[in-house]
Amino acid sequence: MSTDMRSPVRYGTSSNQNKDDIFCWRDFLKLSCQPLSDVLPLWPSSPVDLRQAVLDYSKNTKFLYLMLTEAILESLELMDITNNENENDEFREFKDGSQLIVVNCYPACPEPDLTLGLPPHSDYGLLTLLLQDEVQGLQIQYEGRWVTVEPLPDSLVVNIGDHLEIFSNGKYRSLIHRVLVNPSKSRISIASLHSLPFNSVVQPSPKLINEDNPRRYLDTDFASFLDYSSSSESKRKSFLESRKFT
Numbered sequence: 712m713s714t715d716m717r718s719p720v721r722y723g724t725s726s727n728q729n730k731d732d733i734f735c736w737r738d739f740l741k742l743s744c745q746p747l748s749d750v751l752p753l754w755p756s757s758p759v760d761l762r763q764a765v766l767d768y769s770k771n772t773k774f775l776y777l778m779l780t781e782a783i784l785e786s787l788e789l790m791d792i793t794n795n796e797n798e799n800d801e802f803r804e805f806k807d808g809s810q811l812i813v814v815n816c817y818p819a820c821p822e823p824d825l826t827l828g829l830p831p832h833s834d835y836g837l838l839t840l841l842l843q844d845e846v847q848g849l850q851i852q853y854e855g856r857w858v859t860v861e862p863l864p865d866s867l868v869v870n871i872g873d874h875l876e877i878f879s880n881g882k883y884r885s886l887i888h889r890v891l892v893n894p895s896k897s898r899i900s901i902a903s904l905h906s907l908p909f910n911s912v913v914q915p916s917p918k919l920i921n922e923d924n925p926r927r928y929l930d931t932d933f934a935s936f937l938d939y940s941s942s943s944e945s946k947r948k949s950f951l952e953s954r955k956f957t
């Protein structure tokens with residue numbers, strides 16, 4: 712139950728149990744995935760098949776993440792995927808980035824109207840690949856309304872995170888979402904969060920900035936995110952809002 716946000720294995724309750732005045736109805740296990748050789752021995756050894764299952768899952772989601780990343784870079788005209796020679800710096804950074812597997816459990820809640828599984832937030836990072844079970848709960852904010860993301864068997868939900876909004880200078884928008892709880896059923900979701908390497912500076916791609924498209928976001932890094940999260944300003948404004956030029 713480490714309070715250190717950089718700790719490679721963390722479990723806990725709510726969103727941030729050290730800071731939250733009111734707890735959310737959620738338990739979580741967070742497993743960092745790199746460098747694998749360092750972190751694997753730190754992952755829980757029980758149940759016995761957990762390490763192998765997470766390992767397989769992280770490799771397969773990373774593969775899918777890279778396919779999506781290539782398509783996104785191509786859509787931004789930053790990469791030509793028909794040309795294999797053209798492995799550019801952007802793609803290399805996306806590939807060498809960090810991956811975090813988050814297992815969320817939202818127990819059945821006798822008074823679901825009094826709490827949330829997770830409060831409204833956007834994900835820190837580039838992309839999140841989310842597997843939800845058959846119980847409803849996830850909602851996204853769309854045109855000022857909360858819209859339920861219906862669970863579809865054998866499918867993943869792909870969420871855009873703050874890094875991709877900053878990197879694309881606002882062409883891709885990170886998505887506000889929240890989780891409701893259920894009066895009779897518990898719900899489990901598994902999120903694979905993909906970010907740039909921990910030490911990199913996230914900034915709008917210089918190739919996307921020109922006179923018609925001026926830079927819209929400040930540079931940012933993981934340390935400033937952690938500082939912001941523990942500051943009092945974070946109660947009033949999201950991290951992403953704090954990175955926008957006004």
Ligand SMILES: O=C(O)CCC(=O)C(=O)O
Nearest residue numbers: 813815843849890900902
């Ligand atoms: O449980 C869900 O459906 C969403 C989880 C989530 O938003 C997160 O882990 O950041």
Ligand SMILES: [Fe+2]
Nearest residue numbers: 832833834888
């Ligand atoms: Fe999220």
